[in-house]
Amino acid sequence: MAAPVILIENLSKSYRLGVIGTGTFCGDFKRWVARKRGKPDPYSKVGVLDHENRTGDTLWALKDINCSIQQGDAVGIIGRNGAGKSTLLKILSRVTAPTSGAVKIKGRIASLLEVGTGFHPELTGRENVFLNGAIMGMRRAEIERKFDEIVDFSGVEKFIDTPVKRYSSGMYVRLAFAVAAHLEPEILIVDEVLAVGDAEFQKKCLGKMGEVTEGGRTVLFVSHNMAAIENLCTNAILIDNGRIIMQDNTAKTMQYYLETVLPSVIDDIPLSERKDRSGNGSIRLTGFHIEDACGNKLIAAHSGMDIVLVFSYQSHAPEPLKDVDIGFSIQGKETLSVLYSSYVGQTFKTLPPEGEFRCLVSRLPLSMGHYQVGARVTVCGQESDWPRNAVGYLDIEAGDFYGTGKKGFGASAPLLLMGEWTIKDYTS
Amino acid sequence: MDLQSADVQTSWDTILRPQRAWWDLRLRDLWSYRDLIWLMVWRDFVAVYKQTVLGPIWHLIQPILTTIVFTVIFGTIAKLSTDDLPPFLFYMAGNTVWFYFSTCLVSTSKTFTANAGIFGKVYFPRLSVPVSIVISNLIAFAIRLGVFLAFLLYYLLAGAKINPNLWLLALPALILIMALLGLGMGIIVSSLTTKYRDLQHLVTFGMQLFMYATPVIYPLSSVPEKWQWLMLANPITPIVEVFRLGFLGTSSIDPLYLLYSTGFTAAMLLTGILIFNHVENTFMDTV
Structure with missing residues (x-):
């Protein structure tokens, strides 16, 4: 039995929120005046990244950790x-x-x-x-x-x-x-x-x-x-x-x-209510699902089919938003792909206050497996909403990507490429 | 086997706990990182003088220009006393000493804010940063001292009424006191700036006022008798005055006041290290 080199005993770490101070004499003074007059704290932040693991003003980043590493x-x-x-x-x-x-x-x-x-x-x-x-x-x-x-x-x-x-x-x-x-x-x-x-x-x-x-x-x-x-x-x-x-x-x-662990986060709380996000909140992603090309909602897709990734959103911005760029990532064990609308030359010049971003992916080049989909929206280059964990899943079943009826290599090679094979004859 | 595991249980190298005892100054830790301190001094030197050709020249020009301005404004226009010393030398002496002390204080006071990035990534004794700053400031001080000595020599040869004397030998002690006092006060401020960023502005401004409360542009002898105690309560006063006493030969101060400066410095330094060590523990949580 090897000896432990790290021994962690009842380790906790908390961060106190809202009592850290504003960082300046002036700021602390203004806050004090506001409190005296019963006004809201001029420095409290609205809509910033929040965390589910807080009690009152205290955020427990680590709670009673015990472990040993050999x-x-x-x-x-x-x-x-x-x-x-x-x-x-x-x-x-x-x-x-x-x-x-x-x-x-x-x-x-x-x-x-x-x-x-x-x-x-x-x-x-x-x-x-x-x-x-x-x-x-x-x-x-x-x-x-x-x-x-x-x-x-x-x-x-x-x-x-x-x-x-x-x-x-x-x-x-x-x-x-x-x-x-x-x-x-x-x-x-x-x-x-x-x-x-x-x-x-x-x-x-x-x-x-x-x-x-x-x-x-x-x-x-x-x-x-x-x-x-x-x-x-x-x-x-x-x-x-x-x-x-x-x-x-x-x-x-x-x-x-x-x-x-990962699915429980995504499935238990609706995307619109999740707190694990950053951005200024001018747009908020509220849901994700996939559809086939005819608009039928899908639970799973198969390799090679045309699918639409649908990201619904709401916007509470007072003015119509301009230059909206949305991107999504597909992740297996590592990130396989990132596609922003701007990559294909599309940003949305104006945006209704509520709706869906829809992205048609033809001939889905993924082999069977379970993938996470992440999403991020920017407006005029400023981050608007970024749920830090996946917004949903992509369940892919084996399908006829190659159009030959062959299933291909399988889940251990997630990316499917189409190619044409020929032979060049050196002897002739 | 049993023996071995018992040995294992007791031989932890580091134990991280929420708070250390307040008297645990971790100076031994600092000592084991002495190579880092030297490398940081050397980095400051190389980085500053690589960036600008004017780097060292700046330290030649600045004291001369400042001294000229002082001589014109305070000497020629305001006609402040200089204890019958050549005004140019008088101001340059005060300015040279003051410069070292104030740069030590101001630059160490930025320790936490300027190094937040690196402090957030890796552990090393945080005190090594201000200590290295104080040492690297010696380089600029040496250049300025050299300029001062050149002018001193010139005035001596020109037959000015100055007589350098044995108090010159106190110079290393003067430098040490200034360095440690600047360090002590600087790290107190830097610890406080982790909570209050605008304290930084106060430091720059406060140092200007502090200079006028120190006999830099006037001799101690020109201060009315009943206010002299106030001047002498300033721990930098004896340093500036003894410096002038040694190099120029005239001062109304009793050099024993240096003992007061030393005591004050020791107290400041100890307080500074205590506060600094306390802040360094959780500093990263508040930036």
Whole structure:
């Protein structure tokens, strides 16, 4: 039995809402005057992202979490947006202190929460490696010793003496990851950074992280990329509403998440009443369903058919809205596609106060499976409504996409392409 | 096996709890990150001087221009006393000292607001940021001190009535007191700015007023007897005056007041670190 390297005991974290202060003397004074005169708080925000896990003024981002993580484990942390994953990582990486409970840690923790933390744009790659390493707790001599290895891993040797402000975002990530990966921390925390690098580098990172765990070190990995978690992590922790719902092997936990936790959010509360959204609210999405080309509502579709994705909305804006752009995403284990109306050259110049956005997708190129649909609306480039979790599902059954009666490869290859095969004869 | 697991139970490296004891200053933590402090000093230096060719030159031009303005306005027009010292040197001495103290205070007071991004991502002892700022400000101070010394030499050769003396040796102590006092007061302000952002404006403005409450543009001797205690309550007063005493040879201050400055600095620094450590715990929740 391996020894625990992280032990979390009754950990809770609360945020107090509305009592934080407005951030200025003037603001606090105005608020005080308003309260004295019985007027509403001039600084209270209307229509901002709300959360279901609040009691009165207190929002419990984490509530009584208990768990232990063993040495050498690669643990994925999964859960919906706002479930408490990031808060947990913030506490583990010592960015913020818990409200109650304790976390006991053995060994050095390095967190790779975001790309290029502490990179200074004016400094060269070389200089930033040293600075970044030191920020993460390495001694100078240690960095010097590993410098060549870091640069080698990052693949930016040629530009190591160029200021990083000239780097592409991909190079940025590589260098940042390379530093963190060579920190040789006993515990490495990775939060969604890999999404930025190219596929080859992602593979390299995953490989490196795998190596890290084989070397007896521990990795905590938060990502919305289920495929990456599945590849890398042996175990997973499922967090929902600030509590740990499940801690088991990755496959089991992920299955429970995708089949039980995620649908419950989407099915239990009508979209119009959900709070997990951001945007200025000038338009509010109120529902989602799919129809066939003739306008019949569907529960499931099959590969290759023409379907219409229907997003109903309401708008309470006093004036008619202009330049409305709506987009939707289709997600399996990772995002498969995003389509905004503006991509195909359509924005809606004027919009009735209530109605439906309808998108006809011909010959649906998805193989059988269960997909989540996300949606986001912008008006004049400003985010109007973005439900953070899926607005609904797309259940696809096997169908005759190719027009040959063949079903194709199956669910493990979600994207269907049409092609024509020919032969070129080299001998003639 | 049993022994091993017992060992495991007691060997946690870090225990994160809601609050630390108030007397836990975490200075050992800071010490273990000393390389980071040096790298940040070096970063400030490189970044500033890479960006502009004028970077170092600016520190040559600014004190000279400020001194000229002071000399014209306060010396020639307002005819304030300079203890019979050459006005140019008198103002430049005050200005050089004041500059270091005020930049230390103002720049450390921005610690939390200017570094919110990085503080939100990764842990390192937050105190390393203001400490590194105070050290990197020494570079600009050194340039300004050099300018001052050049003029001092010029005036000496020209036979001006100044006599540098052994109080010069107090210079390192003066710098240390200024650095620590600027640091202490700066981190108090920076801790408060996490709650009140507009305090930042107050600092910039307040430092201007503070300068007039310090014998920078006038000598302590020109202050009426009955108000001198008020001037001496200002912990920077002895520093400016002893600096002038050492380099120019004239001051009405009893250098023992430096002990007061030292005590005041120690108190400020301790208070500052305590508040700062308290704020750093949950600072990220309030930005």
